[in-house]
Amino acid sequence: MSSKSFTHFCPVCRAPVKSHLHDSLTLKTHIQIVLITLFVSGLVHLIFGFEAALKSTVVYFIFWAIAEFLHWAQMRDRTKCRACGFDPILYRKDWRKARDQVESRLRGVVDQILNEQLKSKKVAQKTPGQNDAAAPKPANNPSSETRP
C-alpha cells in the first residue's frame, strides 16, 4: 500500500493536473469496513441469532467490493483534467470517445462565453438608450435652428 503524489500536464490543454493517489484501500478504510460489518452482524444477531450473525459476516466482502469501486472511481476522477475534461483512462480504451468528451466540454465552454458576450452586448445596447431617456433632452432653441 503506497501513496503517490504527482503532477502531470494535460496533453490537450497543458494545464497541470495534481493527483494524490493510493494504490489500494488504506488500513483506515478496512477498519471502517470491519466496524460496519460488526454493526450489521450485531443487528442480525439480535434478530436472527448467533448462526445467522456468523453467516452475515460475509457482507464484509460486499462492503469491501463497494469500497474498492468507490476508490477506483475516485482515482479515475482525479486523473481527469479539470480544465478541458480530458480522461486519460478513457483515451487508452477508446480515443474517439475521449476526443468527443473534450470537444463537447470545450464547445459548452465556448457557448457559455458567447452567451455571456451576447448578454453584455444587450446590456450595453440598453444602457445608452436608458441614459438618453434619463439625460436631459436638449431644449428646442429657435436660434440654433436654421429655417429658411
Ligand SMILES: [Zn+2]
Ligand atoms: Zn486539459
